[in-house]
Amino acid sequence: MVGVERVLGAFGEHLVLTYASLFLSIAVGIPLAILSLKSKRLASFIMGFANLVQAIPSFAVVAIVVPLLGIGFTPAVFAIFLRALLPIVKNTYVGLSEVDEAMIDAARGIGLTEWEIIRYVRFPHAYPAMFAGIKFAAVLANSIAILTAIIGSGGLGSLVFEGLASFNTDKILAGSIPAILMAVFIDISFSYLEKRVTPEGIGGG
Amino acid sequence: MVIEMLFRRIETVELRDVTKRYGDFTAVDHVNLEIIGGELLILIGPSGSGKTTLLRTINRLVEPDEGEVFINGRNIKEFDVVKLRRSIGYVIQQIGLFPHMTVKDNIGLLLKLEGWSEEEIDKRVKELLHLVALPEDFVTRYPHQLSGGQQQRVGLARALALNPPLLLMDEPFGALDPILRKQLQEEFLRIKEVLGRTIVFVTHDIEEAFKLGDRIAIMRDGRLVQVGYPDELVLNPADEFVAKLVNADKKFKHLDTLKVKDLMVDVEKYIVEVQRKDELLQWMRDKNIEFAVIVEKGALKGVTDLKSLLKSQDLEEALMEPLVFSPGDSLASALAEMKRRNAFLGVVVEREKPVGILLANEVLLKLL
Amino acid sequence: MDIRWVWESQNLAQRTLEHLRMFGIALALSVVIGVLLGLYLYRRPKLAPIAFNVLNILETVPTLALLVLLLPLLGLGEKPTIAASVIYSILPIARNTYTGLTSVERSYIEVAKAIGLSEREVLLKVRFPLALPLIAAGVRIAVVFTMGVVTLGGLIAAGGLGAPIQTGIHLYDRDIIIVTGLWVGALALILDGVAALIERYLRDRYGRR
Numbered sequence: 001m002v003g004v005e006r007v008l009g010a011f012g013e014h015l016v017l018t019y020a021s022l023f024l025s026i027a028v029g030i031p032l033a034i035l036s037l038k039s040k041r042l043a044s045f046i047m048g049f050a051n052l053v054q055a056i057p058s059f060a061v062v063a064i065v066v067p068l069l070g071i072g073f074t075p076a077v078f079a080i081f082l083r084a085l086l087p088i089v090k091n092t093y094v095g096l097s098e099v100d101e102a103m104i105d106a107a108r109g110i111g112l113t114e115w116e117i118i119r120y121v122r123f124p125h126a127y128p129a130m131f132a133g134i135k136f137a138a139v140l141a142n143s144i145a146i147l148t149a150i151i152g153s154g155g156l157g158s159l160v161f162e163g164l165a166s167f168n169t170d171k172i173l174a175g176s177i178p179a180i181l182m183a184v185f186i187d188i189s190f191s192y193l194e195k196r197v198t199p200e201g202i203g204g205g
Numbered sequence: 206m207v208i209e210m211l212f213r214r215i216e217t218v219e220l221r222d223v224t225k226r227y228g229d230f231t232a233v234d235h236v237n238l239e240i241i242g243g244e245l246l247i248l249i250g251p252s253g254s255g256k257t258t259l260l261r262t263i264n265r266l267v268e269p270d271e272g273e274v275f276i277n278g279r280n281i282k283e284f285d286v287v288k289l290r291r292s293i294g295y296v297i298q299q300i301g302l303f304p305h306m307t308v309k310d311n312i313g314l315l316l317k318l319e320g321w322s323e324e325e326i327d328k329r330v331k332e333l334l335h336l337v338a339l340p341e342d343f344v345t346r347y348p349h350q351l352s353g354g355q356q357q358r359v360g361l362a363r364a365l366a367l368n369p370p371l372l373l374m375d376e377p378f379g380a381l382d383p384i385l386r387k388q389l390q391e392e393f394l395r396i397k398e399v400l401g402r403t404i405v406f407v408t409h410d411i412e413e414a415f416k417l418g419d420r421i422a423i424m425r426d427g428r429l430v431q432v433g434y435p436d437e438l439v440l441n442p443a444d445e446f447v448a449k450l451v452n453a454d455k456k457f458k459h460l461d462t463l464k465v466k467d468l469m470v471d472v473e474k475y476i477v478e479v480q481r482k483d484e485l486l487q488w489m490r491d492k493n494i495e496f497a498v499i500v501e502k503g504a505l506k507g508v509t510d511l512k513s514l515l516k517s518q519d520l521e522e523a524l525m526e527p528l529v530f531s532p533g534d535s536l537a538s539a540l541a542e543m544k545r546r547n548a549f550l551g552v553v554v555e556r557e558k559p560v561g562i563l564l565a566n567e568v569l570l571k572l573l
Numbered sequence: 574m575d576i577r578w579v580w581e582s583q584n585l586a587q588r589t590l591e592h593l594r595m596f597g598i599a600l601a602l603s604v605v606i607g608v609l610l611g612l613y614l615y616r617r618p619k620l621a622p623i624a625f626n627v628l629n630i631l632e633t634v635p636t637l638a639l640l641v642l643l644l645p646l647l648g649l650g651e652k653p654t655i656a657a658s659v660i661y662s663i664l665p666i667a668r669n670t671y672t673g674l675t676s677v678e679r680s681y682i683e684v685a686k687a688i689g690l691s692e693r694e695v696l697l698k699v700r701f702p703l704a705l706p707l708i709a710a711g712v713r714i715a716v717v718f719t720m721g722v723v724t725l726g727g728l729i730a731a732g733g734l735g736a737p738i739q740t741g742i743h744l745y746d747r748d749i750i751i752v753t754g755l756w757v758g759a760l761a762l763i764l765d766g767v768a769a770l771i772e773r774y775l776r777d778r779y780g781r782r
Binding site: 102103105106107108109110111112113116120121124125200 | 261264266287288289290291292293294295297301302303305306314315318347363364373
């Protein structure tokens with residue numbers, strides 16, 4: 001058997017790892033998406049880059065971080081951040097930029113500043129896409145946060161790898177089951193949030 | 206709540222030599238146009254004629270490549286662009302409403318951005334809904350819950366929120382079906398009277414132009430072809446294109462927009478104050494005229510023509526009571542009345558004094 | 574950095590072949606199962622929401638957790654790796670197949686019926702070809718998923734390119750990590766690129782305008 005404290009401790013580490021990376025991705029991703037609105041060139045560069053990196057296996061990304069930043073918690077956060085950033089930037093940008101040009105024009109015409117247009121017109125329209133991106137990023141972060149135990153991040157992944165090394169099924173389950181529950185929780189809670197923040201009058205979602 | 210407007214009222218809006226090019230295409234070509242404070246000026250032309258582009262130079266949604274725009278004599282480039290736009294109402298087809306905002310949020314958005322309190326916004330929104338004839342409980346609705354006509358009214362209310370002295374309207378009724386469009390035009394005329402502000406209105410519908418416009422500016426291929434009052438355009442079109450646009454095959458379709466004063470002839474030549482028949486006969490022969498308008502101390506007494514004058518014993522017998530119109534009467538109904546009474550002329554009277562004559566033949570000649 | 578040394582010492586040619594073999598088997602299985610499931614759900618649309626909900630939840634399960642949970646059932650190595658790849662890849666393929674089949678424009682179907690095609694012929698000659706671009710888009714997503722899972726297979730003794738990455742991390746060997754990591758990345762981009770080309774071809778050929 002695996003001690004309850006051990007599992008709780010690992011779970012706590014896992015949560016910190018997942019959410020720290022996710023918040024970092026949101027904090028960087030959304031401004032980056034807004035910035036992309038300013039320049040077509042920056043936008044196509046970021047979108048192209050996002051599409052490329054999304055195709056690269058997470059394991060390769062986690063590994064490549066090691067020669068750059070070494071091992072431990074911070075490199076792990078960085079690896080997760082790299083993967084989680086892309087769906088957020090991509091979806092936010094698509095949401096922000098797919099607002100009907102005629103509506104932007106009307107907003108400008110009645111005297112909204114560029115910032116007010118983003119704040120009052122573009123953002124409400126981008127919410128559904130943005131939240132879909134954040135949800136996807138959260139699921140991804142939760143998944144990679146287990147893998148990063150291989151580069152010393154700690155968390156539930158440590159239990160999984162220890163279990164693998166010693167053929168200890170209890171440890172494997174103690175590491176993987178909470179992570180799965182976490183994934184389901186993320187899916188449900190973000191879907192709920194998505195519904196809450198999507199303004200009425202905007203289709204889809 | 207005091208709103209900071211760049212101008213309280215419009216004296217003039219002046220477009221000087223305005224030109225806008227998109228690549229090789231010249232959308233607006235050296236247009237000079239002066240809009241007079243208080244009027245509703247129509248910009249009309251086929252699609253691609255540059256009317257919308259020209260309109261959009263006034264709120265700087267389009268920056269001209271050449272030329273300048275002045276409001277009350279000040280170059281609009283001197284103003285902060287956001288303040289300029291908030292001082293100018295802007296109405297376009299219903300796409301302009303924000304679908305994620307309620308009616309209240311749509312109308313009140315600018316008020317909120319200007320720092321109005323919730324209560325002030327509530328009050329103003331209700332006032333505006335009343336003005337555009339929508340029920341107050343529409344505040345919580347979303348645009349997609351409204352009909353096209355209702356959306357358009359909300360759009361107008363939003364444009365009026367900050368009480369701007371100048372309104373730009375870009376085919377506001379363009380997306381509505383014909384019956385609804387007519388109804389909204391009528392209502393708009395009423396609101397326009399109440400508001401009494403300067404309006405520049407883009408349309409491609411000549412009937413709408415004649416119905417709503419004080420003056421009409423006709424555009425083609427980026428150029429301003431002619432500007433004038435409706436009757437000027439009808440009676441003296443600058444070229445074939447204008448003639449076709451204002452007349453086409455429906456020559457008299459706009460007759461109901463013309464007034465008696467638009468086509469009456471000067472009365473001075475025919476007016477006379479006499480007591481005796483021979484005196485009048487002599488006077489008419491001298492002047493070589495067929496009929497005369499007789500007055501007494503300036504007031505209309507009657508009309509007569511040579512034929513009846515020669516047949517009758519004295520002046521009293523020859524005098525006929527003419528059809529009388531006032532200058533503001535509709536030309537169409539005046540002509541109809543003349544036809545019914547089989548009268549070849551009508552006297553136009555203002556404050557009991559004759560000011561003009563309506564001659565059926567003359568009118569028809571001019572209209573043809 | 575000595576690329577050649579890494580290539581030879583880590584046996585990367587052999588590893589690459591193993592990797593592509595697992596990838597090929599997993600993707601082929603995913604396409605067959607995914608398309609068949611999409612067709613089945615098209616026939617039984619009432620089941621579709623349930624099936625997609627279940628697959629959606631499976632999709633959120635962390636990859637490594639799924640891999641290790643399959644160990645007791647399938648042992649170490651290739652089998653659980655391929656199984657996990659298929660489990661993740663079914664959803665995008667089945668969903669796109671289903672959407673593609675159901676969203677064919679009504680007018681095409683009516684024309685097909687009018688000229689006398691049977692239900693079965695409508696499905697095979699009209700709906701399916703028109704759904705191909707969307708199915709290809711689903712397969713492209715599956716390519717990326719499968720690449721990711723197969724790489725992780727290295728952690729449960731499945732071989733492939735994940736194995737030398739793991740070795741590199743354990744030995745803390747920069748060269749091995751960089752060479753193998755970049756090689757896997759490049760391989761993933763190439764495969765994604767090929768999938769994109771196929772998708773584009775099908776879209777040009779059968780795309781709706």
